[in-house]
Amino acid sequence: MKKILLLFLLSFFLVDAWAQVGTDSAAYQAQRAKINGMLAVRKQKFGQYDQSLSQHTGIFGLQTKKDIRHSNDILMDIVKTDNDIFVQTKILLDYRTFEQNQAQTHAVEVDSNATGYMATINKLRAENDKLKHDAEVCEGQQKKASTRALAIVIALIVALLFLLRAKYVKKD
Secondary structure, eight states: OHHHHHHHHHHHHHHHHHHHHHHHHHHHHHHHHHHHHHHHHHHHHHHHHHHHHTOOOSGGGOOOHHHHHHHHHHHHHHHHHHHHHHHHHHHHHHHHHHHHHHHHHHHHHHHHHHHHHHHHHHHHHHHHHHHHHHHHHHHHHHHHHHHHHHHHHHHHHHHHHHHHHHHHHHHO
16 A cells, blocks of 8 residues: 555656746747758858858959948858847756756755655654554453452352352351
8 A cells, every 4th residue: 555655756856847847848849940040041141142142243243342241241140049049048058057957956855755745654654553552452451450350250150149049158
């Protein structure tokens, strides 16, 4: 019975832990999807930058100031995107660290609870054994008292019969 109880309690805590990890993993997966989207945008911007470097609208096929500024603007946009990607990657790593810490904390909590339950079960088992022993002692004392009372009643009956017999013997 106690094994079933412990198994039930352990499964309850594991289901709770699995549900918690599932929600955290959803946030983690959403963050990963966001970063992957940002990387796709960066790749597209880099393609635009590469294309702008090959544009030569000036005389004799040379680049103009406008071409160079356009390339620099795209490059600055790529740098901003890279900075955003770094920030979002830091958040992603923080999610991972948070999930790991939470999993460790939950594991310690489950272990602590299981240890507490086992200690409580042992304590209750010891109390149950003590109560059984006390009941046996009381039952033994009650049997002794019943035996004594029965012995006294029998002794009184025997004494009464002896007195009655002695009274009838004197009359004769």
